[in-house]
Amino acid sequence: MSKKFNKKEFINDVKANVRALYRRNLDEATQQQIFQAVSYTVKDTIIDNWLATQEQYEKDDPKYVYYMSMEFLMGRALGNNLINLTEYEDVKEALAEIGFDLNVIEDQEPDAALGNGGLGRLAACFLDSLATLGYPAYGCGIRYRYGMFKQKIEDGYQVEVPDNWLKDGNPFELRRPEYAKEVKFGGYVRVVYDEKTGRNHFVQEGYQVVRAVPYDFPIVGYNNRVVNTLRVWDAEAVSEFQLDSFDKGDYRKAVEQENLARNIVEVLYPNDNHYAGKELRLKQQYFFISASVQAAVSKYKKKHSDIRKFYEKATFQLNDTHPTVAVAELMRILIDEEGLTWEEAWDVTTKTCAYTNHTIMAEALEKWPIELFSRLLPRIYQIIEEINRRFVAEIEARYPGNFEKVRKMAIIFDGQVKMAHLAIAAGYSVNGVAELHTEILKKQELKDFYEMMPEKFNNKTNGITQRRFLLHGNPLLAAWVTDHIGDEWITDLPQIAKLKVYADDRKAQQEFMNIKYQNKVRLAKYIREHNGIEVDPRSIFDVQVKRLHEYKRQLLNILHVMYLYNQIKDHPEMDFYPRTFIFGAKAAAGYRRAKLTIKLINSVADVINNDASIKNKLKVVFIEDYRVSNAELIFAAADVSEQISTASKEASGTGNMKFMLNGAPTLGTMDGANVEIVKEVGEENAFIFGLSADEVINYENNGGYYPENIFNSDQDIRRVLMQLINGTYAPNDPEMFRDIYDSLLNTKSSDRADTYFILADFKSYAEAQRRVEEAYRDEARWAKMAMLNTACSGKFTSDRTIQQYVDEIWHLDKEVIEA
Ligand code: CR1
Structure with a gap:
């Protein structure tokens, strides 16, 4: 492979780069400057391989x-390049020797968010x-x-x-x-x-x-x-x-x-x-x-x-x-x-x-x-x-x-x-x-x-790359997987199915869940530092991270949180397993209703997180600036993967696959790639609810959906919706969320009310959430489920997707770079 890593040479190169770029010695350099110097050093290695690749292609x-x-x-780029050069651990060690933490250095790099x-x-x-x-x-x-x-x-x-x-x-x-x-x-x-x-x-x-x-x-x-x-x-x-x-x-x-x-x-x-x-x-x-x-x-x-x-x-x-x-x-x-x-x-x-x-x-x-x-x-x-x-x-x-x-x-x-x-x-x-x-x-x-x-x-x-979303993003689980089945999964993800034999093994289950716990501690620290909110890593981390869009139904999620809060307030004695609902989402700058939904999530979070009477049974966190770099931390720490789009609307989804790979069962509709995820992992290892794509399309083509009937007949739903317009979450401006309320019930606009069938799916979503809680209480059952999600994720590597594009569309030949 590439020439062997030489620690001494590497450190010298970093020193030389700090001098050349900033006219400083190592002990005077900022973390950002170290990041730059390390990156230039790594780039030198890459350039050798880049030239070799170029030459080979030129020849063939x-x-x-x-x-x-x-x-x-x-x-x-830095962490990922080191992972793919198989030099991550070496560089980490080398940097530690001169007093730097690779994780901190990596954090200096802005995401390339193109x-x-x-x-x-x-x-x-x-x-x-x-x-x-x-x-x-x-x-x-x-x-x-x-x-x-x-x-x-x-x-x-x-x-x-x-x-x-x-x-x-x-x-x-x-x-x-x-x-x-x-x-x-x-x-x-x-x-x-x-x-x-x-x-x-x-x-x-x-x-x-x-x-x-x-x-x-x-x-x-x-x-x-x-x-x-x-x-x-x-x-x-x-x-x-x-x-x-x-x-x-x-x-x-x-x-x-x-x-x-x-x-x-x-x-x-x-x-x-x-x-x-x-x-x-x-x-x-x-x-x-x-x-x-x-x-x-x-x-x-x-x-x-x-x-x-x-x-x-x-x-x-x-x-x-x-x-x-x-x-x-x-x-x-x-x-x-x-x-x-x-x-x-x-x-x-x-x-x-x-x-x-x-x-x-x-x-x-x-x-x-x-x-x-x-x-x-x-x-x-x-x-x-x-x-x-x-x-x-x-x-x-x-x-x-x-x-x-x-x-x-x-x-x-x-x-x-x-x-x-x-x-x-x-x-x-x-x-x-x-x-x-x-x-x-x-x-x-x-x-x-x-x-x-x-x-x-x-x-x-x-598909998704397991190199970034497991090997780099979840080093503890990656090492555990390699300990159990070897490291071939890194370039051949279906090998990860070999983990299935450990699904009922108590020791393996405990190790698996202990890693999840440590990743939750890591995320809790991130949330404390970036949001100032304290969350309990022993609670269920229920996560929905993706762009904010009506069809993805973050609104269904937060309305359900409001419903749970009502339940807990009404029945303080109720046995309720503590939950942390985690959101992360950017709304397009001009998308008003999406932005209002963010405000709603944060308003609900404010009320719930500050209500001492519910004794931390419920927490709601909106993670600011969701992006690739913090996504890696979030997937690793998730217990539940929220994939709740209106069936037929989410073409595929790829976050769903990243959660699965990291051992989080899907709570979702039969939409996009969720269908294939459930097929791989088995329906008993996912929480499926809601209208099917056929049912949605049938309503869309033939009518017959009346959200107001649901509103009128279901007290729980009615109460939650009324709370959108009675100041429960906006005491100073009760009209604040009127537009959201109207979108669910009013046909004032030319659109059909509740375009995304939130009321239609609400009860079956709430019921699926109860199944989640019940499953989570049974530690062994949950551990098995979580592990099987990781073990059955082999299909969802982008290596498989690319091979299919190559075989069926592009017809390319594989290149091998000669030493
Ligand atoms: C889809 O909404 C899919 C990605 C990648 C999005 C999502 O379900 O996983 O593409 N579509 O295929 C999109 O951005 C412009 O369309």
Whole structure:
């Protein structure tokens, strides 16, 4: 493997880096400076492997996957890189020797939060698995100057603070100006007839141009010397003197170009599962896609002369519709720059692009107004028009006289460009992210497309990397697992099933639960330091961490807490097992009801946590600024995994898998990947409740759901809902939560009341919660359940997901880095 770790050399390198970077000696350096110096030292090792990988790929000329994504939610790099280099323990020891604690050093690193939630984190897990399995891959994205905002809670409200993650410098990235590309916006297209070839040429003129400069991040494979690349693009102004002669001295244009460059990569849009339709967002999309596609084509051309075989060496995976302009950009390059005919270019494009759908939420569908689209990307729009013309002709040929089909499937319709339709028409593969989700796509959301081209559709159930979410995040459990079954699970997670033989072993159960307890102590300390709340690690840690969204139903959870509180107040003598309800969630900055839900959770927490009469039986904690780095602590410490979305709405979920891996049974609906989790672990080792996806879809299509009937007939529910508007949790402003109350009962708005079936599922949720309590009281039973969740999590490694993408979509060959 990589050259052996040498402690003395390592310490000397760190010392030298502190001197070179900060002109200080070790004893004068801050923890941040040590972090930087250690990272540069680690980067040196990585660079050796990066070069070796590069050379090997150069020699073998393999096919690459370009994973195109607006989001890569990487989290911290140092700890993960050390884990994958298998140098974590060595470095920890070496640092201890010179008086530093690796954990504290790791805490100096800001999260690279270039993503919102599951979609962005999935991309990050995929890169880890691609490198670990030895597949040639590039992540293609944007180097946002500001990532996902930092969340502060002030007076119970979310306040967004800019995430200036680059302010201390970013030790692992590498700027690559030699690979810069130019990206053009606006202007108009002039058609020039070429008499020699008899073909039209399309020339874009009067445009603005931005220089795209790539920054490369190393993606370290586990213990295999493979280092792949995440390439994220920064925008720079093309300075005035570089304007072509026609534009020379055009001062206004120079300033405009400067502004365009400055704005384009400024900040990540903080929406999860929601489309905002902002012009700047479309600029971001085209910016990084144009640069990435140009780079992929240049790379191919270095070794190959026949561009018509491009797809033999490259495939583009489009992470949702956000990168779908890649389809038209590739067509543009092939036709306008490489001189291919339309048919030739279409053949290449449709063998290169593949699309992943991540949601059926209607509000997430990207549809751009023609006016905006054609003004910003005139040539790209022309190409999409032609793709649409031909696609509509196909639909008509297939369904003569059926205008309904055209209306539902056309790429351009009703003044809008529909990105999902473009991705499906041009992609050779369309996949969902869990079995249930893919079935819903085929039967409901994309039914017409499935009927017309069933061969494109397939499922790839999501996964997570056990290297970050067990080996790094839960070192105690990781070591225990390795003690019992060896360490092959690190690269072959299904091996973890070998733990099943310990499920009934009392000693193993006690060790397992003791580790859980220590992780709860670790989290309790974090909560004390960050929230000033004291929680009892002996209580049940019941956790819901994920983006705040109505369909994820944090509201159901907190309404149930209010109900429990009523019960305890009414029956102080009641035997109630102490519970700590832990929430963590960011709300999109403009999502009012989600933000009000955060306020509600914090208001309920305030009342309950300060009520001495309930003797600490109930605690509610809202963890500020939920992100990848604190998620690692939270999963390790969870007893109960709340996965309570309205059935059919959560495409997959991936947090559910991280909880399972860490030994927390699922309390959830039959939604997304929960269905597959229950199948693996057995229904007796999960707590399932609520309407099924079919029942929800049936109500949605046929009506018949009346939340007010439930409100009128159920005293417990009625009381909880009334407490939203009678000042119980907002004595100074009883109207504060009116909007939430209205959302459940009133049809004032055009929407159906209780869109997400909270009242419908309330009682069955409460009943499932009682089963949780009962199970937890039986220590041996719970320990067995928890251990079986870990033991049955093998399917949910992203290594398995990636292998399926490779076998069924990408068709890549494994690379081995020679020593
Ligand atoms: C889904 O909501 C899924 C991730 C990753 C999200 C979640 O259930 O686990 O994608 N979808 O596949 C999304 O962000 C834009 O859509």
